[in-house]
């Protein structure tokens with residue numbers, strides 16, 4: 695069974711993006727893994743991108759290496775990706791995990807977001823292209839959320855949102871190369 699790694703680009707406790715990731719994990723606990731180490735990563739420094747890697751960076755790369763695909767949910771800050779999340783992406787550049795990895799994203803920017811998250815997702819596409827990830831168009835969804843859609847349990851119950859999450863996950867799983875036949 696394919697495993698989809700889920701990463702939120704937000705460190706905010708009540709984040710709608712993290713709620714999306716949490717909901718995806720709850721919908722498919724066997725086929726997903728929620729990476730939640732974003733806030734613990736050190737500031738990227740090429741001098742530190744050597745063995746032994748900082749432990750949290752090694753954990754990130756191990757999580758990516760164990761994944762068959764990646765689903766990202768990130769907000770936009772000041773017309774760009776959040777610095778903390780761009781920092782995570784910078785730590786992936788020197789690793790061998792991203793080239794060819796199927797990647798999708800859900801843009802959850804609500805109607806009040808000035809640019810609807812468009813600039814962040816354009817930047818995300820640029821960075822993913824730079825690291826050689828394989829963006830899966832069918833797994834890139836626009837699902838505007840408002841904070842009230844996140845329940846007290848931290849999950850999103852809205853069936854439309856859940857259907858979009860399922861579409862993104864299905865799109866990623868469909869894009870995973872089948873294992874080569876055993877000899």
Ligand SMILES: Cc1cc2nc3c(=O)[nH]c(=O)nc-3n(C[C@H](O)[C@H](O)[C@H](O)COP(=O)(O)O)c2cc1C
Nearest residue numbers: 704709710711769770771772773807808809810811
């Ligand atoms: C400091 C800051 C800057 C923001 N800048 C933008 C922006 O440039 N464009 C945009 O569409 N939304 C912007 N937003 C709105 C957030 O992207 C939006 O509220 C997002 O849905 C929040 O995601 P979260 O619930 O996961 O924290 C900004 C929010 C904050 C706090």
